[in-house]
Amino acid sequence: MRLLVTGGSGLIGRQLCLEAVRRGYEVYAAEHEVSVDVGIPVKLDLLNPLSIESAYEESRPDVVIHAAALTDVDLCERNAELAFRINYNATAQIALQAKRNNAFLIYISTDYVFNGAKGMYKETDEPEPINVYGLSKLKGEVAVKEFAGEWCIVRLSTPYGIHNKKKTFPEYVITKLAKGERVKVAYDQFTSPTYVPNFCKMLLEVAERGIQDILHLSGSTRASRLDVAVKVAELLDLDKTLIEPTSISELKLDAKRPMDSSLDVSKALQILKEKPMTLEVGLNEFVRNLYRVKTSGNY
Numbered sequence: 001m002r003l004l005v006t007g008g009s010g011l012i013g014r015q016l017c018l019e020a021v022r023r024g025y026e027v028y029a030a031e032h033e034v035s036v037d038v039g040i041p042v043k044l045d046l047l048n049p050l051s052i053e054s055a056y057e058e059s060r061p062d063v064v065i066h067a068a069a070l071t072d073v074d075l076c077e078r079n080a081e082l083a084f085r086i087n088y089n090a091t092a093q094i095a096l097q098a099k100r101n102n103a104f105l106i107y108i109s110t111d112y113v114f115n116g117a118k119g120m121y122k123e124t125d126e127p128e129p130i131n132v133y134g135l136s137k138l139k140g141e142v143a144v145k146e147f148a149g150e151w152c153i154v155r156l157s158t159p160y161g162i163h164n165k166k167k168t169f170p171e172y173v174i175t176k177l178a179k180g181e182r183v184k185v186a187y188d189q190f191t192s193p194t195y196v197p198n199f200c201k202m203l204l205e206v207a208e209r210g211i212q213d214i215l216h217l218s219g220s221t222r223a224s225r226l227d228v229a230v231k232v233a234e235l236l237d238l239d240k241t242l243i244e245p246t247s248i249s250e251l252k253l254d255a256k257r258p259m260d261s262s263l264d265v266s267k268a269l270q271i272l273k274e275k276p277m278t279l280e281v282g283l284n285e286f287v288r289n290l291y292r293v294k295t296s297g298n299y
């Protein structure tokens with residue numbers, strides 16, 4: 001399988017490339033500002049339609065996994081024009097080119113397409129974003145349905161994992177607590193934290209089986225940031241009293257957050273061989289891998 005992964009340097013894109021290379025696929029990793037270190041590098045600027053066209057020409061993919069996006073939720077709120085250009089207009093171009101090149105397109109979307117009023121959203125629930133990021137990603141979904149030939153939309157929620165350049169939430173908490181520093185953590189916003197390697201394996205199964213659908217591929221446990229912080233502190237025997245429960249409204253963020261955007265993963269549990277992990281299992285694996293990476297230096 002020839003695979004083109006956009007956002008090859010990102011949290012999800014890099015892990016996807018690692019797993020796909022391990023499975024023996026020909027992996028083209030699209031790079032923008034940050035160089036990729038896994039797969040065959042292909043230059044891609046989503047703001048330039050010609051660059052999208054040449055990335056397809058260079059890689060001639062069977063499958064495209066569109067993982068690149070403007071993911072900073074508060075930046076999207078401050079710069080809506082940029083958010084729509086990257087998350088919507090460019091996704092439309094990616095979808096058009098996928099159809100033109102007979103490639104199967106998998107679009108990575110988000111739990112933030114929901115308004116967060118009820119939680120445990122199913123694939124059949126109606127999206128209703130409450131911030132620019134969510135709306136721009138939802139418009140991306142609409143463009144995929146309209147312009148791609150064969151496609152799958154997968155929604156993800158608060159990914160955590162190990163990356164060579166950035167720390168995800170559990171690692172941030174570990175670092176703070178290990179230094180004896182206090183950490184403010186929201187107790188009143190709920191999501192479905194997703195262990196990135198688990199997500200990537202589910203996603204590659206979707207690619208391998210050519211599943212055309214909308215799928216929620218997050219972790220299976222609904223949890224707040226506070227739940228995650230406490231669990232990770234317990235696993236590593238760190239001082240939990242340094243964790244300060246805070247309301248999300250006290251964090252004074254630019255974009256509104258859905259209060260409960262947790263995802264129902266029963267469909268994925270039913271149809272996939274690689275199952276969504278619970279938070280317990282995911283965090284255990286995360287901590288074990290973090291130890292291995294820190295001791296070997298091998299990200």
Ligand SMILES: NC(=O)c1ccc[n+]([C@@H]2O[C@H](COP(=O)([O-])OP(=O)(O)OC[C@H]3O[C@@H](n4cnc5c(N)ncnc54)[C@H](OP(=O)(O)O)[C@@H]3O)[C@@H](O)[C@H]2O)c1
Nearest residue numbers: 007009010011012032033034045046067068069071110156
């Ligand atoms: N992170 C989350 O909390 C979250 C939650 C739900 C869903 N998702 C979705 O999951 C997907 C992957 O997210 P992630 O966490 O891996 O994101 P990430 O770590 O922020 O990576 C984003 C990637 O997009 C690339 N990119 C940004 N602007 C670009 C442009 N103009 N042209 C080409 N590439 C560009 C970046 O490359 P450069 O750095 O080189 O610009 C980077 O590789 C996204 O679709 C996101 O919407 C994320």
